[in-house]
Amino acid sequence: MDILKIHREAFQIEADKGRFLIIVWSSRGADIGPILDYAALINAQFPEAYLAQILIEDETELAASFGIDESPVLMIMREQIILYLEPALPEPEIFEGLLRRANSLDMARVRAEIQQQKEAEMAMFSRRVCPTAKRSA
Numbered sequence: 284m285d286i287l288k289i290h291r292e293a294f295q296i297e298a299d300k301g302r303f304l305i306i307v308w309s310s311r312g313a314d315i316g317p318i319l320d321y322a323a324l325i326n327a328q329f330p331e332a333y334l335a336q337i338l339i340e341d342e343t344e345l346a347a348s349f350g351i352d353e354s355p356v357l358m359i360m361r362e363q364i365i366l367y368l369e370p371a372l373p374e375p376e377i378f379e380g381l382l383r384r385a386n387s388l389d390m391a392r393v394r395a396e397i398q399q400q401k402e403a404e405m406a407m408f409s410r411r412v413c414p415t416a417k418r419s420a
Contacts, residue, residue: 286315286322287335291345294337301362303332303386307372308356311340317355317372324375329382362390364397 289297289306297304305325307318318336325332339346339354346352349368359367359381366385373381 286318287333289335289337289342291342294342294345297333297335298360298363302360303329304335304358304360305332305382306335306337306358306360308337308339308346308351308354308358310354311338313354320375321372321378324379325382328379329386332382332386359385361385361388362394364390364393366393 355372356370
């Protein structure tokens, strides 16, 4: 399996395709051994998934947009939704379990839950009124 090297523009293109993306954010010169182990697992069990690496030093703005400032960080995305974003690379058994759970999710249901949460947040936001504002009767 090839490991995609992604930059800001390619990230948007790949995300827009709605692919099952496993992204490892790392530093230049970091040990890529664990990433290669992930590649073998993904290739064998999740052929629809794509493994990518983003170098934090080259994409500081993109990394900052996700709150990433350390290395390594694992991100799992499906259909433009981030399902997992945590520092450190888990052991292969844990990684495999994460991928199985991410792959088995009903993404229509996930999107519906996200939409409900956004609507609830907007409802709360719209109820907030400045205490000094005049209210009509």
